[in-house]
Amino acid sequence: MRGFIKDIISTLIIVAVIGVGGYLITGAWPFMVAVQSQSMEPHIHKGDVVILIGKSRAEIVTYEEAKLINYTSFGDYGDVIVYYPNGDSSKTPIIHRVIKWVKKGEIMPNGMKAPNSGYITKGDANRLYDQPFISNPVKPEWIIGIAKFRIPFVGYFRLIFG
Numbered sequence: 001m002r003g004f005i006k007d008i009i010s011t012l013i014i015v016a017v018i019g020v021g022g023y024l025i026t027g028a029w030p031f032m033v034a035v036q037s038q039s040m041e042p043h044i045h046k047g048d049v050v051i052l053i054g055k056s057r058a059e060i061v062t063y064e065e066a067k068l069i070n071y072t073s074f075g076d077y078g079d080v081i082v083y084y085p086n087g088d089s090s091k092t093p094i095i096h097r098v099i100k101w102v103k104k105g106e107i108m109p110n111g112m113k114a115p116n117s118g119y120i121t122k123g124d125a126n127r128l129y130d131q132p133f134i135s136n137p138v139k140p141e142w143i144i145g146i147a148k149f150r151i152p153f154v155g156y157f158r159l160i161f162g
Contacts, residue, residue: 026051026052026053026054026057026145027053027054027056027057027145028052028053028054028055028057028144028145028146029144030052030144031051031052031145032049032050032051032052033049033050033052033082033093033095033144033155034047034048034049034154034155034156034158034159035047035048035049035050035095035155036092036159037123038125039094039095039096039123039124039125039126040074040080040095040096040097040123040124040125041124041125042075042124042125043074043075043076043124044074044080044095044124044147044150045152046155046159047152047153047154047155047156047159048150048151048152048153048154048155049150049151049154049155049158050080050082050095050147050148050149050150050151051147051148051149051150051151052082052144052145052146052147052148053145053146053148054145054146055081055140055143055145055146058146058148060079060081060098060119060143060146061073061078061079061098062078062079062098062099062100062101062119063076063077063078063097063098063099063100064078064099064100065078066078066079073147073148074097074124074147074150075124076097076124078097078098078099079097079098079146079147080095080096080097080098080146080147081095081096081097081098081119081121081138081143081144081145081146081147082094082095082143082144082145082146082147083096083121083138083142083143083144084142084144085135085142086135086136086142087139087141087142093144094121094130094135095147096121096122096123096126096130097121097122097123097124098119098120098121098138099119099120099121099122099129100119100120101117101118101119101120102114102117102118102119102120102137103117104116104117108120108129108131108132108137109129109131110128110129110131110132112132114131114136114137115136115137116136116137116139117137117139118136118137118138118139118140118142119137119138119140120137120138121138
């Protein structure tokens with residue numbers, strides 16, 4: 001029994017060290033997410049794990065800005081972010097590419113006025129922008145992190161058993 005308790009305690013300590021270490025290194029929580037859909041194909045796939053960097057640790061570069069400086073992330077211009085739709089943390093986070101920043105009242109790509117300032121986002125595999133179908137323009141406080149690395153297939157374990 002004593003050996004079993006030691007194993008449980010050592011496992012909990014290892015998990016805590018990984019969690020705290022991951023947060024301290026990346027500045028994001030969670031610092032990695034499993035991709036649950038194909039909306040970012042062909043660059044990020046369902047079942048991939050994506051490592052995030054906190055928005056306080058890196059500037060978000062939009063598609064429009066990235067074209068000017070020839071910056072790419074995951075096979076296309078601009079950064080990919082993970083955010084809560086409409087800031088609702090009870091909903092599944094969305095991972096999509098940042099297209100542009102709009103100010104409140106500015107016309108969005110769908111022709112409507114932006115109800116708030118924020119980012120216009122779109123999945124690489126999607127024809128339409130997220131706004132207004134999924135959410136308003138993404139406010140910075142809704143963003144969990146900026147995707148920086150992809151680990152193929154590792155997320156399937158989370159999707160199957162999560």
